[in-house]
Amino acid sequence: MTISDVEQSHALRLDGKHVSKAILAEVGQELATCWKGQPPKLVVLLVGNDPASEVYVSHKMKASQKLGMTSETRRLPATISEHELLDRLDSLNHDPDVHAILVQLPLPGHINSQRVLEAIDPRKDVDGFHPLNMGQLLTGIEPVALPCTPAGMVRLLDYYDLSVAGKHAVVVGRSNIVGKPISLMLLHRHATVTICHSRTPDLPHLLSQADVVVAAIGRPNYVQADWVKPGAVVLDVGINRMEDGSLCGDVEKAVVHRASAVTPVPGGVGPMTIAMLMVNTMRLAQAQQGQTVKPWLMT
């Protein structure tokens, strides 16, 4: 099935909840059959008490515990110094029981996030944000762990057999967490990629040419449904909490009447991020045990 084959009046729902369950079941299976010794251990550093981060981290803990992995959240005060945080990372880097380290972002303003991410041992970098791992992604060498949210989006496309080869993908947002890595991943999968951001003039015009849209701006309903080309595949990364408590994406919901396939919010990209974190934790642990870890993105 190609993207143009799936044009229909109501978009195919790219069901991240369903696909993430399938991926988590595979991880559980692999741990049961191929893993020896202490379960893989993930440590998350949570600095301060950003409410969204609290929710994300609790999902991460639940998923890992369900798989029988060891996971731990280390809560640190928002006032922690960068130096102290770097010290904490140094001891985790040297702890042979810890396979995977994640520093939940965003960090308080007085801490230089890039310096912190660079301080994680690249072999334990479960987010794939270390410059060495990001550099590998850039140059076409697949790191053991790829950034979770973009990796989850590609796995979702793979599950539904949606090939992006030769398609025009327009990525809205240029963050290191989503926009840049998803652009590289789509490029590796042979898409023609345009990266847009707040200073891009005439976004509607660019989106009218997009076969694949990635919306990762963090603004509710920013992308209007009628900007999207009929039949496009829309991956909505936005998880915006509205005043009434509901969640909404970066793309207007009405896009389901225009696109051929859409990720719902919630239940699309979000659960895939968690599943890929589990995949990454297992892969890092396997690599640290000397097992061969097969590439999946750049095959």
Ligand code: GUN
């Ligand atoms: N904050 C929002 N998304 C992410 C992510 O994928 N990893 C980390 N570490 N922090 C985040």
